[in-house]
Amino acid sequence: MNIYDELNLKKLINAAGTYTVIGGSKMSETTLDKMNEAARSNVEIKELQNAIHNRLAALTNNESCVISAGAIVGIYLCLASAISMKYKKQFKHLTKSEIEKAEIIMFKAHRNPYDRSIGLIGCKLIELGFANTIDIVDEETFEQAFTENTCAVFYLPSSEGGWVAPGALDLKTTIQVSKKHHVPVIVDAAAQLPPKSNLWHFTKELGADAVVFSGGKYLKGPQSTGVILGKKDLLDWVSRHNFPNYDIGRMHKISREELVGIYNAVKEYVLSDEEEEGNQATWIVNDLIQEFDKSNCFIFESSYPNEAGQPMPRAKMIIQSSKINVELVRDYLLSKENPIYTKIDNGYIYINPMMLSLEEYKIVKASLLELQEELK
Numbered sequence: 542m543n544i545y546d547e548l549n550l551k552k553l554i555n556a557a558g559t560y561t562v563i564g565g566s567k568m569s570e571t572t573l574d575k576m577n578e579a580a581r582s583n584v585e586i587k588e589l590q591n592a593i594h595n596r597l598a599a600l601t602n603n604e605s606c607v608i609s610a611g612a613i614v615g616i617y618l619c620l621a622s623a624i625s626m627k628y629k630k631q632f633k634h635l636t637k638s639e640i641e642k643a644e645i646i647m648f649k650a651h652r653n654p655y656d657r658s659i660g661l662i663g664c665k666l667i668e669l670g671f672a673n674t675i676d677i678v679d680e681e682t683f684e685q686a687f688t689e690n691t692c693a694v695f696y697l698p699s700s701e702g703g704w705v706a707p708g709a710l711d712l713k714t715t716i717q718v719s720k721k722h723h724v725p726v727i728v729d730a731a732a733q734l735p736p737k738s739n740l741w742h743f744t745k746e747l748g749a750d751a752v753v754f755s756g757g758k759y760l761k762g763p764q765s766t767g768v769i770l771g772k773k774d775l776l777d778w779v780s781r782h783n784f785p786n787y788d789i790g791r792m793h794k795i796s797r798e799e800l801v802g803i804y805n806a807v808k809e810y811v812l813s814d815e816e817e818e819g820n821q822a823t824w825i826v827n828d829l830i831q832e833f834d835k836s837n838c839f840i841f842e843s844s845y846p847n848e849a850g851q852p853m854p855r856a857k858m859i860i861q862s863s864k865i866n867v868e869l870v871r872d873y874l875l876s877k878e879n880p881i882y883t884k885i886d887n888g889y890i891y892i893n894p895m896m897l898s899l900e901e902y903k904i905v906k907a908s909l910l911e912l913q914e915e916l917k
């Protein structure tokens with residue numbers, strides 16, 4: 542019996558995107574096989590980490606790589622490690638007052654529900670500016686925020702169409718100014734794949750010290766993993782703090798299966814044909830537009846980029862019939878034998894093709910045709 546049947550749970554079709562609440566993305570069959578293999582034998586964890594970190598650094602054109610237990614943990618470990626790097630002491634050896642006086646600079650526009658981990662470090666958070674366009678932080682204001690206690694700058698990059706509020710200084714200038722003060726910049730790019738080039742864009746091209754990606758989003762690795770890429774000096778400190786060492790990373794354990802899973806997933810992603818995946822997404826969106834072109838229930842438009850700012854189109858449903866609304870459509874799709882999970886965004890319902898196989902798309906389309914039929 543299938544495990545979800547045993548637990549009396551329905552398997553969802555993901556027409557929403559890489560949302561954590563529904564388990565993010567799906568891993569490839571090869572990744573699952575490798576995880577299975579890894580589970581069947583013991584191995585020295587530090588040796589496994591070293592081998593995987595070295596290979597992933599090389600594959601992504603970075604000096605160093607560390608796998609963390611999710612992107613949030615990656616950000617937490619990088620920022621805490623920046624404090625250690627400044628004091629030249631492992632985090633567990635820092636005194637409470639040393640930690641409390643350490644400062645991390647971030648823009649108020651970059652406050653987000655994932656940044657609670659920064660508060661856990663116990664240092665000072667210096668917030669600059671506002672989350673709107675009235676008084677955007679300029680270079681001078683940013684420069685003045687640096688003190689002798691500044692240990693790191695945290696940055697949440699926005700891409701066009703994404704959800705990050707305006708109000709921050711641009712990333713390029715942020716990095717230039719921080720470099721002058723010898724302060725590392727840590728970038729949260731958890732959902733900024735595709736494009737693949739972002740694996741090295743923030744670090745190698747723009748000069749950020751570390752960038753963090755979520756393993757369970759577009760990378761299609763285990764959902765509990767994160768990938769930190771960047772400069773060797775900072776990442777060496779991250780490694781010292783990381784599981785299985787007895788420091789702050791010890792509570793963020795990653796199993797050998799997960800380490801192997803994310804390794805294989807990143808490898809597959811680097812070798813994947815991004816253009817072809819983009820073409821499939823565009824094909825799905827265009828197919829919906831054409832199929833419902835003359836419908837008096839709902840029609841579709843292409844919406845680009847998606848809500849995370851990823852360069853992928855979504856199909857935006859424009860309801861024509863007064864008999865339905867977005868909530869009814871969402872609930873209808875969820876009530877099907879193969880429940881289809883969609884997300885309402887800004888009052889519209891979207892079919893996001895990013896995580897849909899063509900097989901699954903057929904089911905989505907059939908369900909939409911059924912809804913149209915029922916409304917006739």
Ligand SMILES: *Cc1c(COP(=O)(O)O)cnc(C)c1O
Binds near residue numbers: 561655730756757766
């Ligand atoms: C998803 C996301 C995270 C969290 O990633 P996890 O791998 O789930 O920890 C952090 N920051 C941003 C901007 C995200 O989109």
